[in-house]
Amino acid sequence: ILLLGFFLSLDTLSNTSLYYFNYIYCNIWEGECQPHQDDATQQVPTRDFWAGFPQDYTELLYRWYCNLGQCCESGDCRVTNNITGLAHDLQNKLHGQHLAQPVVLKAIQGFINHPESNKPLTLSFHGWSGTGKNFVARMVADNLYRDGVKSECVRLFIAPFHFHHARMVDTYKGQLRDAIRDTVLRCSQTLFIFDEAEKLHPGLIDAIKPYMAHYDNVDGVNYRKAIFLFLSNIGGAAINDVALDFWHSGQNREDIGMEDLEHRLRTETMEAQGGFSKSELMSGHLIDFFVPFLPLEYRHIKLCAKDAFAARGLETDEATLDEVAKAMLYIPKEERLFSAQGCKSIPQRINFFLP
Numbered sequence: 640i641l642l643l644g645f646f647l648s649l650d651t652l653s654n655t656s657l658y659y660f661n662y663i664y665c666n667i668w669e670g671e672c673q674p675h676q677d678d679a680t681q682q683v684p685t686r687d688f689w690a691g692f693p694q695d696y697t698e699l700l701y702r703w704y705c706n707l708g709q710c711c712e713s714g715d716c717r718v719t720n721n722i723t724g725l726a727h728d729l730q731n732k733l734h735g736q737h738l739a740q741p742v743v744l745k746a747i748q749g750f751i752n753h754p755e756s757n758k759p760l761t762l763s764f765h766g767w768s769g770t771g772k773n774f775v776a777r778m779v780a781d782n783l784y785r786d787g788v789k790s791e792c793v794r795l796f797i798a799p800f801h802f803h804h805a806r807m808v809d810t811y812k813g814q815l816r817d818a819i820r821d822t823v824l825r826c827s828q829t830l831f832i833f834d835e836a837e838k839l840h841p842g843l844i845d846a847i848k849p850y851m852a853h854y855d856n857v858d859g860v861n862y863r864k865a866i867f868l869f870l871s872n873i874g875g876a877a878i879n880d881v882a883l884d885f886w887h888s889g890q891n892r893e894d895i896g897m898e899d900l901e902h903r904l905r906t907e908t909m910e911a912q913g914g915f916s917k918s919e920l921m922s923g924h925l926i927d928f929f930v931p932f933l934p935l936e937y938r939h940i941k942l943c944a945k946d947a948f949a950a951r952g953l954e955t956d957e958a959t960l961d962e963v964a965k966a967m968l969y970i971p972k973e974e975r976l977f978s979a980q981g982c983k984s985i986p987q988r989i990n991f992f993l994p
């Protein structure tokens with residue numbers, strides 16, 4: 640026991656110990672399973688090494704280690720990859736996005752179920768603010784990682800915040816490359832979110848482009864297990880036009896198909912100002928999926944309001960939901976069809992309607 644204690648105090652915080660414990664777990668509780676560990680350079684302790692420890696102690700040790708929340712079946716407790724949870728959230732918490740919902744789910748599910756994929760997954764979310772782009776990015780982080788966006792495997796970059804000064808673009812380039820590289824080295828599966836991507840400097844896009852291409856590795860690091868999400872309002876006007884056209888011609892919003900949008904989205908994206916749209920990212924087929932977010936209508940605002948009340952444990956009636964929804968601004972001027980802010984400020988707004 641003393642010897643174990645010594646061993647632990649020396650080694651508990653290092654990755655190596657995680658590796659050893661996964662190894663014990665695999666040998667003792669799971670028969671011959673391969674310990675999950677992507678860094679092949681680490682030494683595998685032989686069975687003989689552990690033969691010296693009585694099994695009772697190793698079990699004790701393992702239990703203790705698991706109590707600290709450091710072990711799990713996947714081998715990396717930071718990665719949860721809960722596809723059921725993601726499907727549930729997209730189905731129940733996201734309103735009015737019949738296009739985004741299946742595209743995001745299938746893309747992420749396909750990527751996770753096919754670890755042999757030869758390139759990172761890149762998704763580009765398009766639409767007005769408040770339509771759910773950030774919301775979905777958060778859902779993805781929450782269901783794929785134990786600690787959500789706070790996970791050390793997830794990096795969120797907000798273009799105007801993190802890369803504010805155009806003259807510092809060279810510094811930013813280095814910082815961004817380092818951040819991506821560090822995260823990929825630290826985690827078996829990573830998620831990079833670029834919010835307000837329309838404001839990304841072209842130089843920054845060029846800097847990260849190699850990571851998204853079909854290369855096996857860049858400077859010896861493998862980036863294929865990374866997910867890149869770009870959130871922008873590029874194409875928002877085109878999406879809104881299509882939705883409005885459908886409404887004018889008496890067609891269902893739910894009948895809007897990807898084919899109705901994709902072409903206009905690509906065209907508007909190419910014509911838009913700024914680095915993101917001008918970059919080869921768009922033209923060079925590095926984006927796997929364009930994900931359109933439709934503008935939200937009155938009925939969707941009511942659903943968001945209902946969720947916001949429910950999140951505070953409050954039941955509401957239709958009349959209150961109508962009041963909340965009526966207090967929003969709707970555009971265009973004549974039709975008053977789409978909420979100008981989407982569902983963005985609903986959680987704050989319901990304060991005014993609380994008893």
Ligand SMILES: *[C@@H]1O[C@H](CO)[C@@H](O)[C@H](O)[C@H]1NC(C)=O
Nearest residue numbers: 719721722723724725727728
């Ligand atoms: C996945 O998410 C669902 C729904 O949020 C939840 O009920 C379930 O416990 C989660 N599964 C795991 C393994 O975390």
